[in-house]
Structure formats: structure tokens, C-alpha cells
Amino acid sequence: MLDLSRDAAPVACVFEANDHQWLHEQIGAVRRDPKLFWMPCFILGDADARDAPLLDGDLPPPPELKQAIDSVLTLSASFKHQEGELSRTDRLLKYLWLRPGFVIQPMHDWRHPRYYRYPILEALAGTEEDVFGWLQTLANSRTLEIEGLVDRQRECLFCHSAHLSFTDICPNCRAIAVEKVASLHCFTCGHVGEQDGFLSQGGLVCPKCGTRLRHIGSDYDRPLEHYRCRECRHFFVEGDVSARCAMCRKSMPPEDLIAHNIHSWRLSERGRVLAVRGDAGDVFSAFGELHFIANELFIHNLDWLIAQVQRYPDVQFAVLGLSFPNVPELVDVMGHGRTLSLVESFSARLRDLLRTPDLSTRTADNRIWLLLPHTDTHGLQGLLARIKKSALLTRQADGQELVCRFAEFVSTDLRELETAELLLARLRSELD
Numbered sequence: 316m317l318d319l320s321r322d323a324a325p326v327a328c329v330f331e332a333n334d335h336q337w338l339h340e341q342i343g344a345v346r347r348d349p350k351l352f353w354m355p356c357f358i359l360g361d362a363d364a365r366d367a368p369l370l371d372g373d374l375p376p377p378p379e380l381k382q383a384i385d386s387v388l389t390l391s392a393s394f395k396h397q398e399g400e401l402s403r404t405d406r407l408l409k410y411l412w413l414r415p416g417f418v419i420q421p422m423h424d425w426r427h428p429r430y431y432r433y434p435i436l437e438a439l440a441g442t443e444e445d446v447f448g449w450l451q452t453l454a455n456s457r458t459l460e461i462e463g464l465v466d467r468q469r470e471c472l473f474c475h476s477a478h479l480s481f482t483d484i485c486p487n488c489r490a491i492a493v494e495k496v497a498s499l500h501c502f503t504c505g506h507v508g509e510q511d512g513f514l515s516q517g518g519l520v521c522p523k524c525g526t527r528l529r530h531i532g533s534d535y536d537r538p539l540e541h542y543r544c545r546e547c548r549h550f551f552v553e554g555d556v557s558a559r560c561a562m563c564r565k566s567m568p569p570e571d572l573i574a575h576n577i578h579s580w581r582l583s584e585r586g587r588v589l590a591v592r593g594d595a596g597d598v599f600s601a602f603g604e605l606h607f608i609a610n611e612l613f614i615h616n617l618d619w620l621i622a623q624v625q626r627y628p629d630v631q632f633a634v635l636g637l638s639f640p641n642v643p644e645l646v647d648v649m650g651h652g653r654t655l656s657l658v659e660s661f662s663a664r665l666r667d668l669l670r671t672p673d674l675s676t677r678t679a680d681n682r683i684w685l686l687l688p689h690t691d692t693h694g695l696q697g698l699l700a701r702i703k704k705s706a707l708l709t710r711q712a713d714g715q716e717l718v719c720r721f722a723e724f725v726s727t728d729l730r731e732l733e734t735a736e737l738l739l740a741r742l743r744s745e746l747d
């Protein structure tokens with residue numbers, strides 16, 4: 316085993332890639348080590364795809380190597396924590412802080428329940444479990460920001476596995492024993508049925524109206540594909556589809572699957588401030604009073620309500636987008652502390668205006684979305700008036716106040732084929 320004595324205080328590490336299993340264990344041990352995790356680690360040769368994300372690339376020539384190490388040491392000196400054991404988030408902050416421009420890339424792994432894993436997050440957390448939950452927390456606190464979209468997938472509603480299979484089932488009894496059958500369409504009476512039912516003494520006779528069918532195209536034709544359930548004998552054109560999870564074995568309709576976007580991530584501006592100062596000190600954190608849910612969950616709920624509205628005409632809901640364009644100016648004029656308490660008091664009042672089933676999420680520092688079930692135009696206008704009144708309460712003696720911009724939507728204005736994402740994109744233009 317590699318012996319990295321604590322006293323020797325190494326500043327970098329070089330591995331030879333002769334034995335991939337050995338390398339895998341060693342680099343994992345360094346990244347999991349509470350004292351050494353941050354070290355630049357270079358490689359001579361090629362690493363496995365699973366280990367490359369934990370390494371800092373090929374060993375550079377001496378002048379560049381010295382430059383790289385100097386840069387890491389300089390940045391390390393400005394990192395906030397110099398003493399004591401770091402939490403996993405602080406370890407990640409330090410790791411990213413020492414590597415400007417580092418991108419946390421997902422790695423495809425078909426054996427993983429979610430098909431993707433983030434090797435560097437697993438190594439720094441010291442566990443493969445709950446990396447996605449941690450990532451969500453980092454995203455919610457805006458310590459990390461999205462670098463790019465790598466994949467979009469559907470996941471099991473119950474266990475988040477992406478290992479799903481889709482089966483056609485009978486829309487009547489939900490059995491899987493469904494078979495395609497040849498069928499005919501009688502022009503005289505409009506009857507559609509299985510071809511077997513039309514066979515009569517070597518010819519075709521409509522079992523409903525008794526007409527003899529001689530010429531295809533003038534007497535009868537073959538309609539779209541039809542199916543017959545072998546369990547309940549139900550005859551149908553379009554079956555239902557059931558999604559089954561290979562991990563937990565539960566079945567669910569495809570529309571209940573959770574949409575999950577797989578992203579690559581990088582340290583955000585806020586994350587960099589956290590690395591140096593230890594607290595973000597940003598006024599937008601005051602919106603946290605609103606108990607935001609993850610964007611994807613918000614989209615999922617919104618899509619669900621859109622489906623409800625299309626099916627049940629008496630279902631209604633509203634969406635309200637809010638943005639706060641003058642916060643940076645307020646900080647300039649009033650200072651950080653006063654702006655923070657002003658935003659805090661506003662969002663606490665906003666929180667009190669919301670009802671339990673109302674959901675909120677945030678898609679940018681100063682862009683908030685509210686999803687309001689059972690709300691019509693009248694209800695939305697009432698809430699809007701109360702929010703405007705609440706914003707007015709932020710007015711200071713010197714005339715400064717929090718400016719709110721709104722994007723309003725009620726479900727009766729839903730456009731054809733509009734999904735949650737399309738709807739939010741349409742409304743967003745009113746907030747910018």
C-alpha cells in the first residue's frame with residue numbers, strides 16, 4: 316500500500332498506470348482521505364474511465380508541474396478552513412476551489428440504479444449512497460451551478476431507478492396477454508370487428524347487419540391495427556402502457572415516472588465566495604424562507620396538474636412567477652445588511668400568504684415560481700394584490716423598496732400541447 320505519512324506533507328502525487336486495480340484503490344484512498352483528498356494527482360499512462368475523473372491528468376513536464384503545484388498551494392492558503400476536519404461539502408468546496416474551471420462530469424454506468432454516477436462526489440463523500448441527494452442540496456443552495464445537460468431520463472416514482480421496462484397492457488383488465496388481430500370494417504353499418512367474426516361459408520358477411528362484403532374499398536376495409544385481450548376478450552385499438560421498475564418491481568403509468576435531467580456541474584460564484592469567506596452573505600439566501608422544492612419536482616407537479624385540467628374541466632390551478640430586478644441596486648444604495656433584512660421580511664410575509672398545498676421553487680437567484688392548486692383568476696388576483704401590498708411594506712424612509720415583477724397564469728389560458736417546461740419558458744419572458 317502507498318504510505319503517505321502525515322508528517323511528510325506531500326503536495327502532489329504521481330501514479331504509474333501499470334496495475335489498474337491498484338491504481339483504483341490508491342486514488343480512491345487519496346480522495347477519501349480527510350487530510351489528503353485535495354492533492355493534485357497525476358498519472359503516467361492511461362487510467363480507467365472510472366478513475367480518470369479522480370485524477371488531474373497526465374504528469375506535465377517539470378516547469379508546468381511546479382506551476383500547477385504553486386497554484387494549488389496559493390489557492391489553498393486562501394481557502395477559509397485551515398484547521399480541523401472538513402464536512403463533505405467543505406471538502407468538495409476545497410477540491411473545486413483548488414481547480415478553477417473543474418467540471419463535475421456524470422459517468423454512464425448501466426449497472427448503477429440511476430445509470431449515472433459522479434465518481435468525484437462519491438470519493439469525496441466516502442460513500443456511493445445519496446450522491447444525488449447531496450447534489451440536489453448543493454444545487455438548491457446554489458453552491459454548484461449547471462454546466463451542461465448530459466441526458467434526460469425517466470425514473471421510477473418509488474425508488475428513482477432508471478431501469479424500467481414498458482409493456483402494452485389491456486386497457487380494460489390490465490392483463491399483459493394482448494395480441495394483435497386482423498379486423499374488418501363494414502361500410503354498410505360501420506361495424507368494426509375481428510376478421511374471424513366475418514367469415515361465413517367461405518365468404519365475408521358482416522355479423523351485425525348481415526351484408527355480404529365482396530369488394531375491399533367499396534364494401535369494407537381493414538382499419539388500423541386492433542388488439543384482443545386474451546384474458547377478458549376486450550377488443551381495442553390502443554392499449555395502455557405500463558412502466559415496470561426492474562429494481563423495486565413496482566408498476567406505474569408512464570406519466571407518473573419522474574423526469575430527471577442529468578447535468579454536469581461546476582462551482583458557482585456563490586460557491587467561490589463560500590470557499591473563501593465561509594458564508595455566502597448574499598441577500599438572495601433570504602428567499603430560502605419560502606421552503607423551495609427541487610425544480611424537477613415542481614415541473615412534475617405542474618405537468619400532473621396540466622394533465623388533470625385536460626381530463627377534468629372543473630380542475631383549476633394558477634402559476635405565479637416573481638422576479639426582483641432591483642436587488643443589486645438596493646445592495647449598492649442600502650448596503651448588504653439592510654437589503655438582506657428587507658428581502659427576509661418580504662419573503663416571510665410571502666410565505667404566510669401561501670397555503671399548505673402551494674408549492675414554490677426557484678430557477679435563478681431572483682426568479683421564484685409558485686404553483687397554486689384550486690386557484691382561479693379571482694383567487695390569483697387576490698393573492699397578487701396581497702403580494703403587491705406586502706412589497707409596498709418594504710418601502711424605506713428614503714423611498715427605496717423591493718420591486719417585484721410578475722408573470723401570471725391561470726389554467727384556463729393553457730395552450731394546446733403546452734407542457735410545464737413550455738409554460739414556464741413562455742412566462743419567463745415576462746419576468747426578464
Ligand SMILES: [Zn+2]
Pocket residue numbers: 485486487488489490544545546547548549
Ligand atoms: Zn383484458
Ligand SMILES: [Zn+2]
Pocket residue numbers: 501502503504505506521522523524525526
Ligand atoms: Zn355491417
Ligand SMILES: [Zn+2]
Pocket residue numbers: 471472473474475476560561562563564565
Ligand atoms: Zn423502483
